[in-house]
Amino acid sequence: MAHIVIVGAGIGGMPAAYEIRELLGKAHRITVVNSTDYFQFVPSNPWIAVGWREREQITLPIAPYLERKGINFIAKPVTAIDATANRITVGGDQAVDYDYLVITTGPKLSFSEVPGAGPVSSGGGGFTHSVCSVDHAQEFFADYQKFLENPGPVVIGAMPGASCFGPAYEFAFILDTDLRKRKLRHKVPITYVTSEPYIGHLGLGGVGDSKSMLESEMRNRDMKWITNAKTTKVEAGKLFVSELDDLGNVRKEHEVGFKLSMMLPAFKGVDAVAAVPNLCNPRGFVIIDEFQRSKAYKNIFSAGVCVAIPPVEVTPVATGTPKTGYMIESMVGAIAHNIADELAGKPAEAKGTWNAICLADMGDTGAAFVALPQIPPRNVNWFKKGKWVHLAKIAFEKYFLRKIRKGNSEPVYEKYVLKALGIVRLAQKDRP
Numbered sequence: 001m002a003h004i005v006i007v008g009a010g011i012g013g014m015p016a017a018y019e020i021r022e023l024l025g026k027a028h029r030i031t032v033v034n035s036t037d038y039f040q041f042v043p044s045n046p047w048i049a050v051g052w053r054e055r056e057q058i059t060l061p062i063a064p065y066l067e068r069k070g071i072n073f074i075a076k077p078v079t080a081i082d083a084t085a086n087r088i089t090v091g092g093d094q095a096v097d098y099d100y101l102v103i104t105t106g107p108k109l110s111f112s113e114v115p116g117a118g119p120v121s122s123g124g125g126g127f128t129h130s131v132c133s134v135d136h137a138q139e140f141f142a143d144y145q146k147f148l149e150n151p152g153p154v155v156i157g158a159m160p161g162a163s164c165f166g167p168a169y170e171f172a173f174i175l176d177t178d179l180r181k182r183k184l185r186h187k188v189p190i191t192y193v194t195s196e197p198y199i200g201h202l203g204l205g206g207v208g209d210s211k212s213m214l215e216s217e218m219r220n221r222d223m224k225w226i227t228n229a230k231t232t233k234v235e236a237g238k239l240f241v242s243e244l245d246d247l248g249n250v251r252k253e254h255e256v257g258f259k260l261s262m263m264l265p266a267f268k269g270v271d272a273v274a275a276v277p278n279l280c281n282p283r284g285f286v287i288i289d290e291f292q293r294s295k296a297y298k299n300i301f302s303a304g305v306c307v308a309i310p311p312v313e314v315t316p317v318a319t320g321t322p323k324t325g326y327m328i329e330s331m332v333g334a335i336a337h338n339i340a341d342e343l344a345g346k347p348a349e350a351k352g353t354w355n356a357i358c359l360a361d362m363g364d365t366g367a368a369f370v371a372l373p374q375i376p377p378r379n380v381n382w383f384k385k386g387k388w389v390h391l392a393k394i395a396f397e398k399y400f401l402r403k404i405r406k407g408n409s410e411p412v413y414e415k416y417v418l419k420a421l422g423i424v425r426l427a428q429k430d431r432p
């Protein structure tokens with residue numbers, strides 16, 4: 001009997017646990033370890049920040065759902081990984097041995113790279129907010145309610161080194177919609193400040209017509225923007241930004257005033273993972289091969305935001321490549337098949353397709369993109385806007401949370417609807 005330990009119960013970790021359980025049956029032991037005792041549906045956090053969702057609507061207690069599937073759960077952070085002894089330490093003192101380790105720990109939010117950045121709860125400067133976690137989104141909402149009594153300028157965007165740009169656009173448009181509904185938009189100048197070289201780059205070198213469509217949307221909504229923006233520090237009510245030219249020289253210095261700000265930080269790997277010798281790149285992301293396996297440790301696999309993916313292209317201000325939900329699930333599918341195959345004495349050769357599919361809400365409308373594969377040139381490359389995306393995103397939230405409750409990692413209708421669109425999770429062969 002093998003013991004498979006999954007560290008991190010987020011968008012990648014929960015489906016990983018279910019899919020591994022489904023493929024391995026009860027013959028093997030599975031344990032999930034997560035820093036918190038609840039699962040949060042991260043894509044809904046921007047809605048929490050404007051009060052369109054309550055915390056209880058997008059979080060779930062993990063233990064009962066995993067236990068129902070015969071999966072053990074430990075609600076403590078992993079504090080150390082001894083990859084040569086096949087052992088992790090949980091909560092500082094509890095040792096857990098494993099045969100296979102699956103790392104799905106998501107990002108460490110690296111606010112400290114820009115002095116003054118980060119919400120108060122993160123221990124950063126406390127001058128900018130984030131919507132990366134449900135706690136941060138609630139912190140924004142608390143400040144937003146005070147802000148509404150006496151509104152002023154807002155700055156939204158992404159810090160140097162950021163890789164997850166979609167939610168920054170989403171949040172700018174959601175906030176715009178919320179303020180318009182409240183008839184307060186005329187009192188709130190919004191500036192979008194981003195490390196991307198142009199609007200709509202998204203860390204992907206653009207997708208279809210994303211540049212002109214997102215620029216047009218921003219113009220229609222009276223938003224200003226600064227691209228190639230290297231935010232160097234934040235003080236109370238002021239963002240200091242060096243705008244670079246295409247060669248990386250400073251084109252203009254800006255001091256952008258704000259009353260409320262949400263700036264997505266750069267991501268790093270979490271400390272316990274980053275500390276493992278030879279496992280990670282210098283930013284603490286797990287280096288994997290095409291089968292999602294660590295290049296240094298044969299019994300460690302990894303999926304999600306915590307894996308190392310090179311940037312799609314070099315940009316004047318550093319940007320990274322986003323790892324979106326469906327891409328993460330394709331990584332997870334490959335891991336489950338590879339562990340199952342290896343335990344059955346077969347070679348592990350499943351590969352995720354890493355297709356980038358994203359639904360970005362814009363409050364009253366939305367934008368969807370599909371980039372197959374994610375690095376250009378692509379076979380499928382489209383970016384479309386419409387109210388249907390806003391509705392699809394709401395449906396997706398309900399659907400994903402239901403999937404987590406039911407413990408079914410790839411329900412049959414998902415498999416066949418997406419397959420009809422030419423989107424499959426595993427590159428190798430279409431496995432059952």
Ligand SMILES: Cc1cc2nc3c(=O)[nH]c(=O)nc-3n(C[C@H](O)[C@H](O)[C@H](O)COP(=O)(O)OP(=O)(O)OC[C@H]3O[C@@H](n4cnc5c(N)ncnc54)[C@H](O)[C@@H]3O)c2cc1C
Pocket residue numbers: 007008009010011012013033034035036042043044045046076077078079104105106107131132133164166167270272303304305306323324325326328357358359360
């Ligand atoms: C605000 C926001 C909105 C997004 N919206 C979308 C979207 O609409 N569509 C889309 O496709 N993608 C979206 N993404 C991108 C991506 O899908 C999410 O970031 C997703 O949550 C990443 O999944 P993950 O499993 O890698 O990490 P996470 O979901 O963050 O899960 C990581 C888990 O690991 C746990 N953990 C961390 N460290 C430890 C430790 N030491 N020990 C134990 N547990 C630990 C955490 O508590 C967490 O539960 C969004 C990202 C953000 C930040």
